[in-house]
Amino acid sequence: MTIQKICILGAGTLGSRVAIQSAISGYEVSVYDIHEEALDFGFKTMKKILAQLEKGQLLKEPQEKILSRIYFTTAPEKAIQDADFVNESVTEDVEIKKKVWKQFGEIAPQKTIFTTNTSYLLPSMFAEESGRPEKFCAFHFHDVFYSRIVDTMPHPGTEPELIPLLEELGRKLNQVPILVKKENPGYIFNTMLLALIGAAGKLLTGEVGSVEDIDRSWMVNFHMPMGPFGILDSIGLDTAWHVTKNRKDSASQAFAALLKTYIDAGKLGEKTGEGFYKYPHPAYKAPNFIK
Known part of the structure; x- marks a missing residue:
């Protein structure tokens, strides 16, 4: 065909x-x-x-x-x-x-x-x-x-x-x-990504670190241009919420509840101009963010 x-x-x-x-x-x-x-x-x-x-x-x-x-x-x-x-x-x-x-x-x-x-x-x-x-x-x-x-x-x-x-x-x-040889929720990359996002969400809702410091830790240690919350903004917080809310563990449910507060405020990430960061010039892209 x-x-x-x-x-x-x-x-x-x-x-x-x-x-x-x-x-x-x-x-x-x-x-x-x-x-x-x-x-x-x-x-x-x-x-x-x-x-x-x-x-x-x-x-x-x-x-x-x-x-x-x-x-x-x-x-x-x-x-x-x-x-x-x-x-x-x-x-x-x-x-x-x-x-x-x-x-x-x-x-x-x-x-x-x-x-x-x-x-x-x-x-x-x-x-x-x-x-x-x-x-x-x-x-x-x-x-x-x-x-x-x-x-x-x-x-x-x-x-x-x-x-x-x-x-x-x-x-x-x-x-x-x-x-992907057989059905797997999240395919290959998203399965790996969800582990990262889940860990970042748990750190944030558990008040272990701030959005900025969690991202800084990831960015500096792995030489990445953005961290988990910058990634979430690019994906869309509404998409992340749909995925997270369906997971039954307490950490995921707590993070889903936090994401919902952003969604209710119209903050869906990069596509709406604001999520965890403000766009088009998010703080994590500033030269002094990781200094």
Whole structure:
């Protein structure tokens, strides 16, 4: 099968990045969201990314030509029309994802491959709702531009023939494909990352250290540009909360409660201008932060 048209469900931070990288790679792209405001956010995110890439002389085509390959819509039927491949990046909630996949499973062309970009849930949790579980797989992007890993994680009912096709697509999208051999919450990297975030959250809620000192300790010891809380801001505190609240241990529940206070205040991290730090100039990027 040749993939020519890509459909992105969800115009949030990650969905927008996958969409613009797909267009940069030469694919026709439709971007669907239920909110016009989200589509506007997605368009602005894409323009910002293209400007940065153009400044770094990393674009082979003019911005206008790349953007001309992208179609934004709140109409499901228009978004899915003639799509060869779908990648879903909606809220990390099983019931919401089930509803989305049932909806698009009923209107998508028979040729369409379905993939979910879920960060922590398993594809088997909603593969059946799509009506074609054999063509359903997790295809999980990280940052897309800075962290160029894409995880291919099948569920037990995924057709084996789908795996090499997705790995090839990952390379065409300028990503490094990783095969997760069996379902694992958090894939490979996120499993390791969650251990770090969990430890940082426990230190903070236990009043062992401040946000800044926990980050400084990590940054200096491992020669990293940001610490756990800077990472959380880049991921999105809402995404982190959805993952953390589902863990039953007391430390995770305490950290989830703290994250919820930030979310309720509209502080979701870098995408809203404030989380544990304020953006676009977070304190951890200041020269004197680790002095």
